[in-house]
Amino acid sequence: MKNVDIQFLLRTLKNRYPDVKTQLVHQTPFQLLTATILSAQCTDRQVNQVTRHLFARFPDPAVLAAANLTDIKKIIYSTGFYNNKAKNIKACAQALLDRHDGQVPDDLDLLVKLPGVGRKTANVVRSAAFGHPAIVVDTHVLRISGRLGLTRSRDPVKVEFDLMKIIPKSAWSDLSLQFIYFGRDICDARKPKCDQCPLFDVCVFPGKKNTDTK
Template identity: 50%
Template sequence: MRVTKKVKAEQIAILECVYGGTKPELHFSSAFELLIAVILSAQCTDKRVNVTTARLFSKANTPEAIAAMGLSALEAEIKDCGLYHTKAKNILATCQMICREYGGEVPADFETLQKLPGVGRKTANVVMSVAFHYPAIAVDTHVFRVANRLKLAVGKTPLAVEEGLKKAIPREKWSDAHHWLIWHGRKICKARKPACASCPLAAVCPSAGVE
């Protein structure tokens, strides 16, 4: 099927109808806690991250407190989160940088966020969108897969998909649509066995029943 602007609008409308009001699964109570949770979420489920951050944040939930822990203690706290050596090193360096250069506050600027160790485009978009309520679309594996299958945005890289989604989705819906696509990817449009038979988007999806 040919995915026209009209079809894309229908896809977006269905996603909003089904997933409207959904929120991030990660638990956090500040921009800093969200930043750390998203860094920890690389190649790790949100449920596992929530277990890890509940333990970590009960002991240290500010850049000053985590920086004071030191690398070994931080590694011990996040060891069950995967890739913990790299994550601990980046988190510690990020906390030190926030304390040293930004007065202990997470910078509310997209380009500045990406200067923090371990913070790429996706993480910066999540923080800008969720913590600072700035219109943004973070492309994780779910968003990348669903966007390409729907042909809502086609691209071989997360950046290409992000740019395509920004063209297809009204700016005021960018941040919400990010969550709609994630939840659809988790619940229906799974990587190995998408549940096309029960998918509310099947009628407007060019990939329905293909995989």
């Protein structure tokens, strides 16, 4: 891996995105957990439109666990993969009731044992709902970490641990969100805006476009 000046990286991202937070609208850890499960392969904007109706009818684990699966599917249909997502959020709500008295745990090992919850979802909840330092590896974080030479892996779990080794723990949560914002604004998967990139000089992506030739 390339030796990137981590302090330069963090400073640059902090200057560009000084205040970052999840864009998933929620009132409780349970609502964030549910919204994050629904966000798989779906935009946050679409999830927020759906959860506005979902949480109005099923605001907590007890109500969602008792809900009719068909009713859940109708509400979340537009998020994609609605059959599996409906089953997962209903089963997750029931598991919270059965195992945790209806409360969302903040422990990673307990979270990933819930239906529909992987490390990415668990880390979102731990970070945004409970304030624990956590690195969330989504497609943006995966892509940008590789382009900057921070990891050689394409496996999200390995990327998470690679980043944990080189990024100060106090910056973990912000870095994940800053990479997500940066990926949406600048470092697009297909058409990165290299001419606008403040990290151009430290980027090792072979497909980057030299701004001097533009």
